[in-house]
Amino acid sequence: MLAKKYASVAGQSSVIREIFEYGKKRASIVGADNVYDFSIGNPSVPAPASVNENAIRIMQTEDSCKVHGYPSAVGYDDTREAIADNLNKRFGTNYHKNNIFMTTGAAAAITFCFRALADSGVGDEIMVCAPYFPEYKCFIEGAGVKATEIQADIKDFQINFNELERKLNEHTRAIIINSPNNPTGVVYSKETLEKLASILEEASNRYGRPIYIISDEPYREIVFAGKTAPYVPHFYKNTLVCYSYSKSLSLPGERVGYIAFTDDIEDADIMLGTIGAVARELGYVGVPSLFQMVVRDCVSDTSDISVYETNKNIIYKALTDMGYSCVEPDGTFYIFPQCLEPDAEAFCKKAQQYDLLLVPSDSFSCTGHFRLSYCVPTERVERALPLFEKLIKDYRS
């Protein structure tokens, strides 16, 4: 007798969650040390010391009613100014506080953007590029909007532009991109972003209304070999940047992130208010107050994310040496190799026999690959390598 839409999927857990639960059960049998859980994207490095230091200082020195009081719906002015200044310094942009809407992480940010840009039940579409984070579809369809999938380009996991051009139409309101990418670890190149911008500009002109980019970038700072990810708003003005401090400050539990847009974006004058109207209707009152202040004071800091690069180097070299085929990640803490048989679920089941817990690519709307999350201690990565060796030998025997 509950709402059909939700009761029909009550308690349905994601494949990733199921693997995680299996891992816990298996650990109770063979010992936690002998199960290699590469399924979950939970940061394995602590927050920088400045996070707890600032949190403690704020609680010890500032008025409790202010520290724990209601922030305004858009977020604290000084936090938003600190974020705008930091982005301006790094990317040469001109953000000010009213270009920033604080959100409880990137999930809320992209949910707000989907609903702010596309109307429910009228055929509006938002594009997603496979492989993609499975929640995208849940958030888009939950908003009464069609999620239009662009198939993966498995050669390099940049954008499949043939598909994109074929599927763009007068109902397309936005495309969500995620670079550095979960699950592939790939960073979209300058060339990819230039081409994307040019196609979207042309289509926006053709259909007489802007097609926005929603740039979901919680992994922005986790890029390897001293590189940085090209900043999407440099390529396309109608971009909404969605960010979270979950990965860069290792604070996924504290739920702090934001949406940023420049004054050049179409409908700039009502963008903040429109996002606010979405947030209000969905019962979001504001972003946790203490950690908004902490983010303000730690805006230039990051966790020691070098371990992710160390792990990537070890695992990429070892897997390719063994004979696995994969595109080298540019960032994040994921790698997305090809399975050793076409059926990714069957492959991951077989890997489970070696106590390697991997996520089949079907969860990301792509066949024949697996996601390996290496946000684990390096020692765990190293101890798992002989098992990957055994697994490939098993397939070749």
Place this chain on the structure above:
Amino acid sequence: MLAKKYASVAGQSSVIREIFEYGKKRASIVGADNVYDFSIGNPSVPAPASVNENAIRIMQTEDSCKVHGYPSAVGYDDTREAIADNLNKRFGTNYHKNNIFMTTGAAAAITFCFRALADSGVGDEIMVCAPYFPEYKCFIEGAGVKATEIQADIKDFQINFNELERKLNEHTRAIIINSPNNPTGVVYSKETLEKLASILEEASNRYGRPIYIISDEPYREIVFAGKTAPYVPHFYKNTLVCYSYSKSLSLPGERVGYIAFTDDIEDADIMLGTIGAVARELGYVGVPSLFQMVVRDCVSDTSDISVYETNKNIIYKALTDMGYSCVEPDGTFYIFPQCLEPDAEAFCKKAQQYDLLLVPSDSFSCTGHFRLSYCVPTERVERALPLFEKLIKDYRS
């Protein structure tokens, strides 16, 4: 070119917010000490010392990746157990952890309940009892559900049962009640709850499906004269309790609350999963991790809420002595007197001439009254009294 539903109300601020902004502007002219802002329901007493003590201890002694890591969507097991135990001790209930779904405050909790209980776009209705918190309507209509208003019973601000019985129908899925009540301060009596239960039971039988009570009770602990508010689930098994630590622990900015239901509730087996499906679709990932742990450790504590009773006593006596007419509040930090003219907005505008900032009752779907929030220092209440005296003299001259 943004979504019509939200762009059409972009930047629309609530009456309460407008009064608050006016107050800030006015304070810059006449000085903050000379503006009496009774518009906002923001706790004026600090969190108990145990809140910051526990937060600091947890950060100093526990692993950063755990303290700031992803909690599961339903919340931490030990937090939910602590809440269940605390409720069981106080109310003789039999809650266990799987009767508790952690939420980012009561706003998220009631939003989840509305969507879990009523389907969108099929004529489902949820009842609200005037006067009521204006966001109820926003959340219900945002879910594609009809908000059916029950007019106020201005005699005592208990439930208007004539209206209720007249408006109950086969589309009614739930009724939301709020006791202790914002804006009236009234606590629903045992008799009110017994009668409500009996009417709803009969209607549930008549229509062949349960009509749930959503009991929004963030003010549960703020009750005067040593009384306690009758606990709704004792009267009606199909009750979803929505709670927030915003008022009892003075933590409105930290966004921690929960939904609780007993095993006896209809559809108990899929209730947690259905609520979880709503939360997932709306982009809610989980409740802030550090403050979930703090709530676990402070579950029996409250702020020193005695100031609210002191303020109520002063203001109720003074206003009635002066000749204002009002129902005496049983709890909360609100009082809801009659205006001195039928038009509440005009009355509140006139009060502004005396620098008294009050909220007209139309915001709460009720005419001819005003809400006065006395969550301010007692000294402010006392200094405002001569202005209320002048205001009534103005009307009588």
